[in-house]
Amino acid sequence: MNRITELQPAAVDLGRVTKRFGAGAPAVDDVSLQIAPGELVTLLGPSGCGKTTTLRMIAGLEDPTEGRITIGEDEVTHLPAEKRDVTMVFQSYALFPHMNVRANVGYGLKVARTPRAELTDRVEEALALVGLEAFAERPVDALSGGQQQRVALARALVMKPRVILFDEPLSNLDAKLRHHVRAEIRALQKRLGLTAVYVTHDQEEALAISDRVVVMNSGRIEQQGTPRDLYARPVSHFVADFIGSANIVPGEYDGSDIVLGDARIPHTQEITQGPVGVMIRPEAVRPAAQGLAGKVVSISFLGPVNQVDFDTPAGRVTGNLPDDAMGGLRPGAKVALSFAPRGLHLLPPRAV
């Protein structure tokens, strides 16, 4: 049978891929990445970091300058997009404005000369997967943003792609809808066992949706790992700062304790002794009987927590404290701060 639910996901392997546009720094610089079948990998980074170019090279829309790309068993490095079993959901959706929903979804099958009966069945199935059966005959510009997004998804799914690519698919939706649609995409991806590569600059989206996150910066992979891994154990200032929010203050590490201002905090981590960057997650900050001396600078109420800025000998530290941990703090109050071990991590000192 030709059902979408029976598609064959493939592994993707990027071997030392580089892409240069003219002279100057390469857009993608020596990137190696393995993606297992059925895995959802997110490429995360600020704009201009090379994530979209990497995605477009997997799609076949850009030709790599160096390196090798394989999908499943086949090398596809210089194969044009139309000859790969890869489909893509575009940031602008790129729905054909002169076709209705059904024609948009069926376009790829029509190009592939799929028999009419099968084409109709598969379009119906794809529209059912995204919950748009009732909209098949609508022109695409009569749909809302969220519906257009789902048409784009159905159009990509109907081809039973071995790999599906998402290029910031949610950036044109409003915040509420974004949460909803990303959960839907994740559920569908798991249910169909799709191999998916997802590009975003939104770290929260990346953490929420991915099996694995690849953080990119200036064309290179900065770090890759599961969302929890990246959040708890970033390898650099860049990753610590980009994923979640973090205080990074200078300190010293002597192998068993972190020396932070006048406080010593026990900590074990494989890292060169000497000066380090100490990453403290705001939710790890608590007032305590003893610890780093701090003075409350300002308090803002954010709903679930209070955001409190402290001045400490090590520098400005921001903490997120729920009401019951506040203990009557007022601006100007002097307190000692302790840090939960899970929110504490050492980074190599910032290169100056």
Next chain:
Amino acid sequence: MADLAQTPPRSLSRAIPLGAVPVWSGIALLLFLALPLIRTGRRFLPLDYMLHPLSLGAGLHWAPAVAAFAVIALYLRPAPRPAQARRRADMAAVILSLGFVGLWAALFSAGTPFGWGAMGASLALCIAAGSALSESNRVRGDAFTGAGILLTLLFVTLFITYPLVMVIRSAVWIEGVLTLDQFRATFSSSLFLFVDNRFTEVNEARMVAYWATAGGAVALAWGLWSSRAAALWRRAWMVPLWVGAGLIAGWAVGIMIWGRGALPSTLLVAVIVAPAATMLGFALALLGQRTNSRAVRGILGVASVLPFITPPFVIGFSMIFLLGRRGLLSHDILGISPFANPLYGAPGVILAQVLGLAPVAYLIIRGSLNSLNPALEEAAQTLGASRWRVFKDVTWPLVRPGIAASLLLASIESIADFGTPLVLGGDRNFLATEVFLALTGRYSQSEASVYGVVLLFLVVLVFIASRWMLGVKGFATVTGKPASGAFLALPRSLEWILLSLAGLWFAFILSLYGVIVYGSVVELWGINNTLTFRHYIEFWNTGWPVVWYTMKLSVASAIPAMMVGGLIAYLVTRHRFWGRSYLEFGSLLSFATPGTVMGLAYILAFNDGTLLMTSTSAIIVLALVFRNMPVAIRASMSGLAQIDRSLEEASATLKAGSGTTLVRVLSPLLLYPLLAGLIFAFVSAMTAVSQVIFLVSAGNNLATVMLLARVERGQLGVAAAMATVLIVMLLALIVLLLVASRYLDARNRGKGLSI
């Protein structure tokens, strides 16, 4: 703070205790009394006091003075309540209109030409009445808006609608009788259809009959074959229908090919030129957008400007140099006998028009291609479509609106073209030239008007056809954000085809322009190729004063064209009022009407009686103003569309009137579009032929008209010298504009716009 609070608000309306209505009524009164109300002859200048209203005795012509006086008196009493003020403004508007109507009724019944006083007082009355309408809330907006609306409505009516109505009137109203005689006479004249030419060996009428028969036969076969599955009774009426259509189509094609009259020739040329120019423009646009070669893009950029700065018949005239009876290529190189040269007639006109219109098509289609979202093509590609397939399924359907727009414009321009057929028409007649020949050669206003009406009818037909072709609407690309991405490269084979096509096209253009320059420095083209500067010296003595005069008139027309156009654009985009769609329609009409018809219309409307203006430079300036105004409207509109309304609202909350806002806030922001519109209006005034050819007179000759006369008289050397000078001058102007705009852009980006 204290200082600010104590400073009284400064604004014009507070400084002068009176409102706009009494002030402008006063100005009307003043102008009425100070200036001569009428003229005795064509000339405006002599300020003869015998022509002042005071010397003309009592009569209805005093109406504006009475009205203005009454309104001022009305406004001397304060109106404490808003309702009273509104009623007072209503009354003022009525009184002022009566004054306006009274004045012109008096002038028309006397039949004397209007003078400065009548004109000035009428304009002031209009402004006052517009202000009154805004005061009484009949028009939403302030006094400036009200006056602007009334003035632009007056202008469009007087200088676009009324002259065109006169053309229709002159075609059906002959010697005081409503009749279709002139239509009948013209349609049956050999100049109109011209089927059988007894001087050729072929019997044209028989050839047309063959074509009709062939069309009928093909339709019969097709009808029988296509309806073979249908029921007998359906076939019984479908097949004859097909045959009838086939007969008519065959007859039409036959007439177009064998009849040499104005209608079939014009149609034949338009039917071939519009698609050919559009396809060439499309090919060039595709190439320009997607080639990697900067040289090709640069060449296309330059070549697309050339037709705008070239007087419309110059291409045709350089084709005579290159391909004519004694042409460089046709005679000297290919050795075609002067008597067997196929250029004159349909082939030459078609070739010249395709070359002239392809760049126009290029610009339109390029715009359409540039607004395409490249992600659409990429999406199709990831779904498995090859480059050809992407082109067929995505690119082509989405640029179709651009193609239709280009077809529309190219057909209208081809139908309206006057210069090319005059130079290259050979033994064929054309509608636009027949208007001219009927009026200046056969001295028949009504015949010229019939041709004019036929032309107008064709243009309207083309508009309707293009509406129908475009279907319901164009496609707005469905996207939240403009997407990035590169356009798909052309298939290699297509790129080579397009490159060689563009190369051929460019080489031809280059040789056409080169031949003009060459022709200007040889003694006598084709006969005596000695190099000489004789033609430039002759041009300097006889032609340069005319060119200088043309430049002065062009400047004098470009500035008001820009101002009126900008005002109409502002009113139409930013206000809702009665007559708004009429304003839009009027400007479209003046753009779409063939130039010769507009020229004829001005002759008919302003040749005698009260509105006498012919044989003055004023009428030439007016014709050029209203001809080029639509371009200014378009330029300002697209500029205005990019300016957020909140800017004007901010200005309004700071108590600035809409006139102040337009001048102080919008104009500086629109500087570049306004400048571009101005230059364009100037350039088209410099190259205009058809709309002014009737309006020039002995003392008021224009450069292009003189150039055309030289070409017709065979003074090709001087003509070539003149054309060279004109083209080089205008090209330099355009280059200057480009450099200036680069500089302005760079400066504005660096420092922010200084207002």
